[in-house]
Amino acid sequence: MTQLKYYHYDFSAMGSPCSIQLYASYEKKSKRVAKLIMDDVHRLEAKYSRYRTDSFLSDINRVAAQGGHIRVDDETAGLLDYADTCYQQSDGLFDITSGILRRAWNFKSENIPDAKIIQILLNKIGWHRISWQRPVLRFTAADMEIDFGGVVKEYAVDRAAALCWDADIHHGLINLGGDIRVIGPHQDGSPWRVAIRHPRNPEGVLQTLLLHSGALASSGDYERCITLNGTRYGHVLNPKTGWPVHFMAAVSVLGEFCVVAGSASTIGMLKGEDGAEWLNTLGLPHLWVNVHGESGGSLME
Secondary structure (H helix, E strand, C coil), X not given: CCCCEEEEEEEEECCEEEEEXXXXXXXXXXXXXXXXXXXXHHHHHHHHCCCCCCCHHHHHHHHHHHCXXXXXXXXXXXXXXXXXXXXXXXXXXXXXXXXXXXXXXXXXXXXXXXXXXXXXXXXXXXXXXXXXXXXXXXXXXXXXXXXXXCCHHHHHHHHHHHHHHHCCCCCEEEEECCEEEEEECCCCCCCEEEEEECCCCCCCEEEEEEECXXXXXXXXXXXXXXXXXXXXXXXXXXXXXXXXXXXXXXXXXXXXXXXXXXXXXXXXXXXXXXXXXXXXXXXXXXXXXXXXXXXXXXXXX
Protein backbone atom coordinates (compact mmCIF):
# COMPACT_ATOMS: atom_id res chain seq x y z
CA MET A 1 0.00 0.00 0.00
CA THR A 2 1.39 3.39 -1.03
CA GLN A 3 2.22 5.60 1.93
CA LEU A 4 0.26 8.82 1.59
CA LYS A 5 1.06 12.16 3.19
CA TYR A 6 -1.43 14.53 4.80
CA TYR A 7 -1.84 18.03 3.32
CA HIS A 8 -3.97 20.95 4.54
CA TYR A 9 -4.89 24.11 2.62
CA ASP A 10 -6.89 27.09 3.92
CA PHE A 11 -8.55 29.73 1.76
CA SER A 12 -11.50 32.15 1.78
CA ALA A 13 -14.47 31.97 -0.57
CA MET A 14 -18.21 32.71 -0.59
CA GLY A 15 -17.80 34.91 2.48
CA SER A 16 -16.49 32.00 4.55
CA PRO A 17 -13.27 30.43 5.81
CA CYS A 18 -12.67 27.22 3.84
CA SER A 19 -10.28 24.30 4.10
CA ILE A 20 -9.14 21.31 2.07
CA GLN A 21 -7.61 18.34 3.87
CA LEU A 22 -6.38 15.44 1.80
CA TYR A 23 -3.94 12.57 1.58
CA ALA A 24 -1.79 12.32 -1.52
CA SER A 25 1.30 10.40 -2.58
CA TYR A 26 3.32 13.58 -3.11
CA GLU A 27 2.99 17.31 -2.51
CA LYS A 28 2.86 18.35 -6.16
CA LYS A 29 -0.29 16.25 -6.66
CA SER A 30 -1.95 17.62 -3.52
CA LYS A 31 -1.22 21.20 -4.60
CA ARG A 32 -2.57 20.55 -8.08
CA VAL A 33 -5.84 19.09 -6.75
CA ALA A 34 -6.21 21.82 -4.12
CA LYS A 35 -5.78 24.46 -6.84
CA LEU A 36 -8.40 22.73 -9.01
CA ILE A 37 -10.83 22.86 -6.09
CA MET A 38 -10.11 26.48 -5.18
CA ASP A 39 -10.40 27.57 -8.82
CA ASP A 40 -13.75 25.81 -9.14
CA VAL A 41 -15.12 27.30 -5.91
CA HIS A 42 -14.04 30.78 -7.02
CA ARG A 43 -15.58 30.14 -10.46
CA LEU A 44 -18.93 29.30 -8.86
CA GLU A 45 -18.68 32.31 -6.57
CA ALA A 46 -18.04 34.60 -9.55
CA LYS A 47 -20.89 33.02 -11.52
CA TYR A 48 -23.56 33.05 -8.82
CA SER A 49 -22.60 35.91 -6.48
CA ARG A 50 -25.35 38.41 -5.77
CA TYR A 51 -22.65 40.95 -4.86
CA ARG A 52 -21.02 41.03 -8.31
CA THR A 53 -22.66 42.96 -11.12
CA ASP A 54 -20.78 40.82 -13.67
CA SER A 55 -22.10 37.48 -12.32
CA PHE A 56 -24.54 35.36 -14.30
CA LEU A 57 -26.93 35.61 -11.34
CA SER A 58 -26.90 39.41 -11.76
CA ASP A 59 -27.70 38.91 -15.46
CA ILE A 60 -30.68 36.77 -14.44
CA ASN A 61 -31.86 39.31 -11.89
CA ARG A 62 -31.66 42.19 -14.36
CA VAL A 63 -34.04 40.18 -16.53
CA ALA A 64 -36.17 39.35 -13.47
CA ALA A 65 -36.52 43.05 -12.66
CA GLN A 66 -38.06 43.59 -16.11
CA GLY A 67 -40.31 40.53 -15.95
CA GLY A 68 -38.51 39.03 -18.94
CA HIS A 69 -36.98 35.66 -19.81
CA ILE A 70 -33.46 34.26 -20.19
CA ARG A 71 -31.82 31.06 -21.48
CA VAL A 72 -29.53 29.39 -18.95
CA ASP A 73 -26.65 26.92 -19.28
CA ASP A 74 -26.83 23.28 -18.16
CA GLU A 75 -25.16 23.90 -14.78
CA THR A 76 -27.62 26.67 -13.86
CA ALA A 77 -30.48 24.53 -15.16
CA GLY A 78 -29.42 21.74 -12.78
CA LEU A 79 -29.51 24.16 -9.84
CA LEU A 80 -32.93 25.44 -10.90
CA ASP A 81 -34.25 21.87 -11.22
CA TYR A 82 -33.02 21.16 -7.70
CA ALA A 83 -34.52 24.38 -6.33
CA ASP A 84 -37.83 23.46 -7.96
CA THR A 85 -37.76 20.02 -6.29
CA CYS A 86 -37.01 21.61 -2.89
CA TYR A 87 -39.86 24.08 -3.36
CA GLN A 88 -42.31 21.25 -4.06
CA GLN A 89 -41.07 19.00 -1.24
CA SER A 90 -41.09 21.81 1.35
CA ASP A 91 -44.62 23.04 0.56
CA GLY A 92 -43.16 26.30 -0.70
CA LEU A 93 -40.89 27.02 2.27
CA PHE A 94 -37.62 26.54 0.35
CA ASP A 95 -37.98 29.34 -2.18
CA ILE A 96 -35.04 30.83 -4.09
CA THR A 97 -37.10 33.96 -4.85
CA SER A 98 -37.18 34.93 -1.15
CA GLY A 99 -33.71 36.52 -1.10
CA ILE A 100 -35.45 39.80 -1.95
CA LEU A 101 -36.34 40.01 1.77
CA ARG A 102 -32.77 41.27 2.29
CA ARG A 103 -34.11 44.64 1.15
CA ALA A 104 -35.99 44.79 4.45
CA TRP A 105 -33.73 42.86 6.81
CA ASN A 106 -30.28 44.22 7.63
CA PHE A 107 -28.73 42.03 10.31
CA LYS A 108 -25.87 44.47 10.83
CA SER A 109 -28.35 47.03 12.10
CA GLU A 110 -30.34 46.93 15.32
CA ASN A 111 -33.60 47.69 13.56
CA ILE A 112 -36.63 45.54 12.87
CA PRO A 113 -38.20 46.37 9.48
CA ASP A 114 -41.62 47.90 9.11
CA ALA A 115 -44.31 45.26 8.55
CA LYS A 116 -45.61 47.26 5.53
CA ILE A 117 -42.23 46.96 3.77
CA ILE A 118 -42.22 43.21 4.37
CA GLN A 119 -45.74 42.92 2.96
CA ILE A 120 -44.72 44.77 -0.23
CA LEU A 121 -41.78 42.36 -0.67
CA LEU A 122 -43.96 39.29 -0.04
CA ASN A 123 -45.90 40.25 -3.17
CA LYS A 124 -42.67 39.78 -5.17
CA ILE A 125 -41.87 36.32 -3.76
CA GLY A 126 -43.00 32.95 -5.07
CA TRP A 127 -41.32 30.31 -7.21
CA HIS A 128 -44.82 29.54 -8.54
CA ARG A 129 -44.73 32.97 -10.25
CA ILE A 130 -41.82 31.77 -12.41
CA SER A 131 -42.17 29.63 -15.52
CA TRP A 132 -39.20 27.25 -15.65
CA GLN A 133 -39.12 25.30 -18.89
CA ARG A 134 -35.51 24.17 -19.37
CA PRO A 135 -33.49 25.99 -20.65
CA VAL A 136 -35.72 29.11 -20.46
CA LEU A 137 -36.40 30.88 -17.16
CA ARG A 138 -39.36 33.22 -17.52
CA PHE A 139 -40.50 35.76 -14.91
CA THR A 140 -44.24 36.33 -15.12
CA ALA A 141 -44.05 39.37 -12.81
CA ALA A 142 -41.57 42.25 -12.72
CA ASP A 143 -39.24 43.24 -9.87
CA MET A 144 -38.49 39.68 -8.71
CA GLU A 145 -35.11 38.21 -7.76
CA ILE A 146 -33.58 34.79 -7.37
CA ASP A 147 -30.76 33.81 -5.06
CA PHE A 148 -28.82 30.53 -5.06
CA GLY A 149 -27.48 31.16 -1.53
CA GLY A 150 -29.16 28.05 -0.15
CA VAL A 151 -27.72 25.75 -2.81
CA VAL A 152 -24.50 26.89 -4.46
CA LYS A 153 -22.00 26.53 -1.58
CA GLU A 154 -23.19 22.99 -0.92
CA TYR A 155 -23.05 22.25 -4.66
CA ALA A 156 -19.46 23.54 -4.65
CA VAL A 157 -18.59 21.12 -1.81
CA ASP A 158 -19.96 18.16 -3.79
CA ARG A 159 -18.05 19.25 -6.89
CA ALA A 160 -14.85 19.51 -4.83
CA ALA A 161 -15.27 15.92 -3.64
CA ALA A 162 -15.85 14.77 -7.24
CA LEU A 163 -12.68 16.56 -8.37
CA CYS A 164 -10.72 14.65 -5.70
CA TRP A 165 -12.10 11.29 -6.82
CA ASP A 166 -11.37 12.16 -10.46
CA ALA A 167 -7.76 12.81 -9.39
CA ASP A 168 -7.61 9.41 -7.63
CA ILE A 169 -7.68 10.94 -4.13
CA HIS A 170 -9.83 8.84 -1.80
CA HIS A 171 -8.95 10.19 1.66
CA GLY A 172 -9.79 13.70 2.72
CA LEU A 173 -12.32 16.29 3.82
CA ILE A 174 -13.67 19.50 2.24
CA ASN A 175 -15.05 22.27 4.47
CA LEU A 176 -16.58 25.37 2.89
CA GLY A 177 -17.79 27.56 5.74
CA GLY A 178 -19.19 24.66 7.76
CA ASP A 179 -20.60 22.75 4.79
CA ILE A 180 -18.61 19.53 4.86
CA ARG A 181 -18.03 16.56 2.60
CA VAL A 182 -15.86 13.61 3.52
CA ILE A 183 -13.99 12.23 0.51
CA GLY A 184 -12.97 9.17 2.51
CA PRO A 185 -11.51 8.30 5.93
CA HIS A 186 -7.96 9.01 7.06
CA GLN A 187 -5.45 6.77 5.30
CA ASP A 188 -5.36 4.40 8.28
CA GLY A 189 -9.14 3.95 7.98
CA SER A 190 -9.99 6.04 11.04
CA PRO A 191 -12.88 8.52 10.79
CA TRP A 192 -12.75 12.30 10.72
CA ARG A 193 -13.91 14.01 13.91
CA VAL A 194 -16.41 16.72 13.04
CA ALA A 195 -17.94 18.90 15.76
CA ILE A 196 -21.40 20.46 15.52
CA ARG A 197 -21.34 23.83 17.24
CA HIS A 198 -23.94 24.93 19.77
CA PRO A 199 -26.06 27.77 18.27
CA ARG A 200 -26.06 29.82 21.49
CA ASN A 201 -22.63 29.02 22.95
CA PRO A 202 -19.77 29.79 20.53
CA GLU A 203 -17.40 27.56 22.49
CA GLY A 204 -19.94 24.80 23.03
CA VAL A 205 -20.19 21.59 21.01
CA LEU A 206 -23.54 19.85 20.60
CA GLN A 207 -22.10 16.66 19.24
CA THR A 208 -18.88 15.30 17.78
CA LEU A 209 -19.43 13.00 14.82
CA LEU A 210 -17.05 10.34 13.56
CA LEU A 211 -17.40 10.29 9.78
CA HIS A 212 -15.91 7.89 7.23
CA SER A 213 -17.97 9.28 4.36
CA GLY A 214 -20.92 11.50 3.52
CA ALA A 215 -21.75 15.17 3.99
CA LEU A 216 -22.80 17.39 6.88
CA ALA A 217 -24.60 20.72 6.63
CA SER A 218 -26.05 22.95 9.32
CA SER A 219 -28.54 25.78 9.32
CA GLY A 220 -29.21 28.09 12.24
CA ASP A 221 -29.17 31.57 13.73
CA TYR A 222 -25.52 31.18 14.73
CA GLU A 223 -24.17 34.67 14.07
CA ARG A 224 -26.34 36.87 11.91
CA CYS A 225 -29.16 38.04 14.12
CA ILE A 226 -30.76 41.09 15.71
CA THR A 227 -31.69 41.02 19.40
CA LEU A 228 -34.24 43.63 20.42
CA ASN A 229 -36.17 43.83 23.70
CA GLY A 230 -35.05 40.31 24.58
CA THR A 231 -36.28 38.82 21.28
CA ARG A 232 -33.75 37.25 18.91
CA TYR A 233 -34.37 37.60 15.17
CA GLY A 234 -32.24 35.15 13.19
CA HIS A 235 -31.31 35.35 9.50
CA VAL A 236 -33.34 32.32 8.34
CA LEU A 237 -36.44 33.99 6.91
CA ASN A 238 -39.78 32.34 6.21
CA PRO A 239 -40.75 33.24 2.61
CA LYS A 240 -44.46 33.02 3.46
CA THR A 241 -44.37 35.49 6.38
CA GLY A 242 -41.22 37.49 5.63
CA TRP A 243 -40.15 37.10 9.27
CA PRO A 244 -37.38 35.01 10.85
CA VAL A 245 -38.13 31.48 11.99
CA HIS A 246 -38.75 31.48 15.72
CA PHE A 247 -38.79 27.88 16.90
CA MET A 248 -35.71 26.04 15.68
CA ALA A 249 -32.31 27.49 16.67
CA ALA A 250 -30.21 25.08 14.59
CA VAL A 251 -30.56 21.96 12.47
CA SER A 252 -27.74 19.70 11.21
CA VAL A 253 -28.28 16.93 8.66
CA LEU A 254 -26.02 14.14 7.41
CA GLY A 255 -26.45 12.93 3.84
CA GLU A 256 -24.61 11.39 0.96
CA PHE A 257 -24.49 14.76 -0.81
CA CYS A 258 -23.91 18.16 0.77
CA VAL A 259 -26.53 19.86 -1.40
CA VAL A 260 -29.18 17.48 -0.02
CA ALA A 261 -27.99 17.86 3.60
CA GLY A 262 -27.99 21.65 3.18
CA SER A 263 -31.50 22.00 1.80
CA ALA A 264 -32.82 19.50 4.37
CA SER A 265 -31.31 21.46 7.28
CA THR A 266 -32.77 24.72 5.93
CA ILE A 267 -36.24 23.20 5.43
CA GLY A 268 -36.02 21.71 8.95
CA MET A 269 -35.49 25.25 10.29
CA LEU A 270 -38.31 26.69 8.17
CA LYS A 271 -40.76 23.99 9.27
CA GLY A 272 -40.64 25.40 12.81
CA GLU A 273 -42.63 23.34 15.29
CA ASP A 274 -43.20 20.72 12.59
CA GLY A 275 -39.47 20.51 11.87
CA ALA A 276 -38.65 17.55 14.11
CA GLU A 277 -41.44 15.45 12.62
CA TRP A 278 -40.51 16.43 9.05
CA LEU A 279 -36.84 15.54 9.65
CA ASN A 280 -37.88 12.15 11.04
CA THR A 281 -39.94 11.36 7.95
CA LEU A 282 -37.01 12.41 5.75
CA GLY A 283 -35.01 9.50 7.12
CA LEU A 284 -31.59 11.20 7.15
CA PRO A 285 -29.45 11.30 10.33
CA HIS A 286 -30.02 14.69 11.93
CA LEU A 287 -29.79 16.81 15.08
CA TRP A 288 -31.88 19.82 16.08
CA VAL A 289 -31.97 22.38 18.89
CA ASN A 290 -34.91 24.68 19.47
CA VAL A 291 -34.98 28.14 21.03
CA HIS A 292 -36.01 26.64 24.39
CA GLY A 293 -32.78 24.65 24.54
CA GLU A 294 -34.48 21.32 23.83
CA SER A 295 -32.70 19.05 21.38
CA GLY A 296 -33.40 15.83 19.53
CA GLY A 297 -32.87 13.87 16.36
CA SER A 298 -31.37 10.56 15.30
CA LEU A 299 -27.78 11.79 15.89
CA MET A 300 -28.40 12.28 19.62
CA GLU A 301 -26.51 9.85 21.79
